[in-house]
Amino acid sequence: MHQDNKMGDVLCSWRCRTQRPWSHPDSFQEQNVVERFKWQRQGIPFGAATSYVHLEKLCEGSCATVFKGISRINGQLVVLKVIRLEAEEGVPFTAIREASLLKRLKHANIVLLHDIIQTKETLTFVFEYMHTDLAQYMGQHPGGLHSCNVMLFMFQLLRGLAYIHQQHILHRDLKPQNLLISCLGELKLADFGLACAKSIPRQTYSSEVVTLWYRPPDVLLGATNYSSDLDIWSAGCIFVEMIQGQPIFAGTSDIHEQLEKIWAVLGVPTEDTWPGLSKLPNYNLELAASRRPQRLQVICDRLSRVSAAEDLAFKMLTAFPRGRISAQDALLHGFFSPLPPQLYQVPAGQSVLTVPGVRLQPEICDLFASYRKGHLSGGSSKFW
Amino acid sequence: MKCPGPPESSRLACFLENALAREARIWKVPVFQNLTLKGTDISLSCYKKVVLWIAEISSRFQFYPETFALATSILNRLLASVKAQLKYLQCIAISCLVLAAKTNEEDEVIPSVKMLAVQSGCKRSPAEILRMERIILDKLHWDLYTATPMDFLDIFHAMVMSNCPHLLHGLPQMNPSRHVAFLTKQLQHCMACHQLLQFKGSTLALVIITLELERLTPDWFPVITDLLKKAQINSTDFIHCKELVDQELMRLQPSNAVYIFCPTRHAIQGCPKARLPYHGPLGLRNSLQERVRVAVNQPVLAPFTSTAAPVPDETVETDDYYDGFRHLYREEGGGRVSAGGLCPQPRAGGGSSPCPPLQPPDRDWGRVAAAGAATAEPVGPGEQSGRHNRAKVLSEDNDV
Numbered sequence: 001m002h003q004d005n006k007m008g009d010v011l012c013s014w015r016c017r018t019q020r021p022w023s024h025p026d027s028f029q030e031q032n033v034v035e036r037f038k039w040q041r042q043g044i045p046f047g048a049a050t051s052y053v054h055l056e057k058l059c060e061g062s063c064a065t066v067f068k069g070i071s072r073i074n075g076q077l078v079v080l081k082v083i084r085l086e087a088e089e090g091v092p093f094t095a096i097r098e099a100s101l102l103k104r105l106k107h108a109n110i111v112l113l114h115d116i117i118q119t120k121e122t123l124t125f126v127f128e129y130m131h132t133d134l135a136q137y138m139g140q141h142p143g144g145l146h147s148c149n150v151m152l153f154m155f156q157l158l159r160g161l162a163y164i165h166q167q168h169i170l171h172r173d174l175k176p177q178n179l180l181i182s183c184l185g186e187l188k189l190a191d192f193g194l195a196c197a198k199s200i201p202r203q204t205y206s207s208e209v210v211t212l213w214y215r216p217p218d219v220l221l222g223a224t225n226y227s228s229d230l231d232i233w234s235a236g237c238i239f240v241e242m243i244q245g246q247p248i249f250a251g252t253s254d255i256h257e258q259l260e261k262i263w264a265v266l267g268v269p270t271e272d273t274w275p276g277l278s279k280l281p282n283y284n285l286e287l288a289a290s291r292r293p294q295r296l297q298v299i300c301d302r303l304s305r306v307s308a309a310e311d312l313a314f315k316m317l318t319a320f321p322r323g324r325i326s327a328q329d330a331l332l333h334g335f336f337s338p339l340p341p342q343l344y345q346v347p348a349g350q351s352v353l354t355v356p357g358v359r360l361q362p363e364i365c366d367l368f369a370s371y372r373k374g375h376l377s378g379g380s381s382k383f384w
Numbered sequence: 385m386k387c388p389g390p391p392e393s394s395r396l397a398c399f400l401e402n403a404l405a406r407e408a409r410i411w412k413v414p415v416f417q418n419l420t421l422k423g424t425d426i427s428l429s430c431y432k433k434v435v436l437w438i439a440e441i442s443s444r445f446q447f448y449p450e451t452f453a454l455a456t457s458i459l460n461r462l463l464a465s466v467k468a469q470l471k472y473l474q475c476i477a478i479s480c481l482v483l484a485a486k487t488n489e490e491d492e493v494i495p496s497v498k499m500l501a502v503q504s505g506c507k508r509s510p511a512e513i514l515r516m517e518r519i520i521l522d523k524l525h526w527d528l529y530t531a532t533p534m535d536f537l538d539i540f541h542a543m544v545m546s547n548c549p550h551l552l553h554g555l556p557q558m559n560p561s562r563h564v565a566f567l568t569k570q571l572q573h574c575m576a577c578h579q580l581l582q583f584k585g586s587t588l589a590l591v592i593i594t595l596e597l598e599r600l601t602p603d604w605f606p607v608i609t610d611l612l613k614k615a616q617i618n619s620t621d622f623i624h625c626k627e628l629v630d631q632e633l634m635r636l637q638p639s640n641a642v643y644i645f646c647p648t649r650h651a652i653q654g655c656p657k658a659r660l661p662y663h664g665p666l667g668l669r670n671s672l673q674e675r676v677r678v679a680v681n682q683p684v685l686a687p688f689t690s691t692a693a694p695v696p697d698e699t700v701e702t703d704d705y706y707d708g709f710r711h712l713y714r715e716e717g718g719g720r721v722s723a724g725g726l727c728p729q730p731r732a733g734g735g736s737s738p739c740p741p742l743q744p745p746d747r748d749w750g751r752v753a754a755a756g757a758a759t760a761e762p763v764g765p766g767e768q769s770g771r772h773n774r775a776k777v778l779s780e781d782n783d784v
Binding site (some may be wrong): 097099100101116208 | 525
């Protein structure tokens with residue numbers, strides 16, 4: 001099915017390049033010839049499958065396939081997320097949420113939704129092209145990232161989060177795979193399929209959100225009244241992972257095991273450190289009653305090498321949800337003090353990389369690789 | 385609901401500002417002319433009935449009130465941008481609810497389209513509903529998030545509660561969450577009223593809060609002036625809207641009383657008592673299975689055909705609920721409600737209810753809805769292709 005679409009698109013673009021009139025049998029059946037020519041003269045339309053050329057397949061998920069593509073409208077590289085429509089349930093709720101939320105969010109650190117194409121069996125979202133994502137980037141640079149790059153990525157992550165939280169939107173699925181990175185080092189939040197707009201009085205939400213490793217302890221305990229603190233926990237996990245090179249609470253596939261991992265680091269909370277703890281649905285801390293908190297840097301030794309990193313991580317990874325720092329406050333944390341102050345004046349739609357002196361630093365292993373003229377883990381051709 | 389303290393006020397102001405911006409961006413409502421929706425065969429009463437029907441289905445599935453409001457907002461925006469035929473109105477309405485549920489409800493709560501089609505009694509196949517879903521998404525450019533009147537009611541209510549936490553002190557059994565649930569029902573009725581359609585959700589919500597405050601406290605004026613200013617609501621609009629809402633609520637009070645209790649009652653019947661959470665109707669959401677059971681047990685159109693006030697259950701929650709309202713009205717003896725001689729006392733006297741025989745204006749809705757569905761049946765667009773169908777269902781309104 002997707003192959004057919006792909007072939008059709010390639011065919012159409014070829015026709016156009018050779019200056020032949022379009023004769024795609026389905027898409028323009030109802031348009032008369034005059035209108036077809038008018039359209040062609042005015043430019044290629046948005047919303048049409050023929051306006052994009054599929055290049056290679058990037059990845060395949062449970063309900064969508066992602067292709068790299070080129071827009072024939074402006075010649076830019078794009079990402080085409082082809083969503084299969086279910087015969088029974090129609091447009092997946094994730095697609096509806098993602099589209100209607102992204103329509104509202106315009107920010108340099110939020111992925112840009114260019115276009116939506118509906119065909120009979122599929123739905124294609126056209127996004128701006130980003131070279132890689134944080135998961136791949138970390139995979140290509142094992143052992144922790146350059147501290148300047150951690151600062152740069154983290155600042156952008158928090159900037160995007162501060163923006164969506166200000167709009168009262170929760171992402172609810174932050175993980176390295178959902179943070180896209182451009183070759184310049186721009187970071188953008190993507191995949192808003194689980195995101196939601198919160199309202200007053202606070203609705204209760206699903207506790208089946210966020211990949212287990214990045215899920216905060218309150219939600220693991222069944223809390224359904226979470227707020228922006230949910231995303232902050234996930235961002236805190238990602239922060240430590242970037243510095244340390246390893247996910248901080250990884251390797252589990254079970255809620256209790258996940259909580260154990262967290263208590264092993266943060267200590268077991270009590271009603272004193274976390275008011276309301278015992279009222280949470282899955283509260284049962286008898287088994288782990290003796291754990292005491294440790295310093296984060298005991299678990300993650302690299303945290304101590306970066307000034308103020310441990311303190312920021314500690315403030316983001318606070319078990320008591322209301323005790324977690326907000327994205328807005330985290331941006332003002334001392335950890336970011338080495339960055340130029342102009343960063344705080346950059347308008348929402350503009351990338352922080354436009355500030356002079358702010359740029360992605362080569363990672364240590366890349367330098368090492370170029371020194372040896374080898375190709376360690378992809379080396380310089382690390383992007384897709 | 386947690387009652388927000390003073391430090392919350394800036395957060396609430398931020399919520400309001402945000403909601404106003406969203407409303408300003410895509411607020412759009414259809415225009416009525418000569419008793420029908422401009423350029424269509426949809427009459428005022430059909431419009432009203434379809435909105436109340438969405439409300440009914442929405443509470444049947446125990447969706448949040450915000451989901452009903454979002455569905456209505458989607459419906460209004462669609463009717464404002466296309467010329468829809470009456471025979472498709474019900475299909476459009478149920479599709480709007482499907483979209484609102486997919487947008488606003490959690491995954492585990494969203495019923496299957498098939499179930500929604502069957503339980504709503506809309507006589508539409510899931511395929512038709514799904515085709516309509518895509519048409520609506522296309523027409524509205526996938527831009528569904530907006531600030532509904534319900535969002536504004538929640539915000540204004542939270543603001544009032546945060547400024548005057550003592551407001552409900554004279555009303556034992558009434559807490560902010562029950563209070564807002566009560567106002568929500570009033571708002572639902574106003575949203576079905578075509579005369580009120582011309583007013584923005586922010587205006588309508590503030591009017592409902594104002595009328596309520598007028599009854600609760602002599603000091604309502606400064607509170608409302610402050611909110612009017614914060615919400616930048618046009619005072620002429622506000623006064624006009626207030627008069628209309630006042631009339632509407634006076635007329636609707638009896639049927640309103642019936643309407644209020646039905647969903648809650650069913651919810652309580654459907655849920656094991658032990659699982660009832662502490663905080664009122666917002667907590668009455670349980671697993672989908674329970675919802676399904678609720679839906680199966682109750683024929684959908686029953687509340688519309690019933691003229692008798694419901695006999696309350698023995699459940700504590702229900703009693704609290706009734707008592708809350710009774711106190712509310714008793715305290716306000718000669719107020720707006722009793723002015724028409726229709727003081728709702730749905731519970732008074734337990735079994736032998738001295739309630740006046742209720743003649744809700746929307747009583748005949750069930751019959752009309754069924755008739756509407758029947759007239760739409762012969763068209764049967766089941767085999768048509770989506771695009772073809774779209775061309776037939778909706779003709780573009782170029783003026784809008």
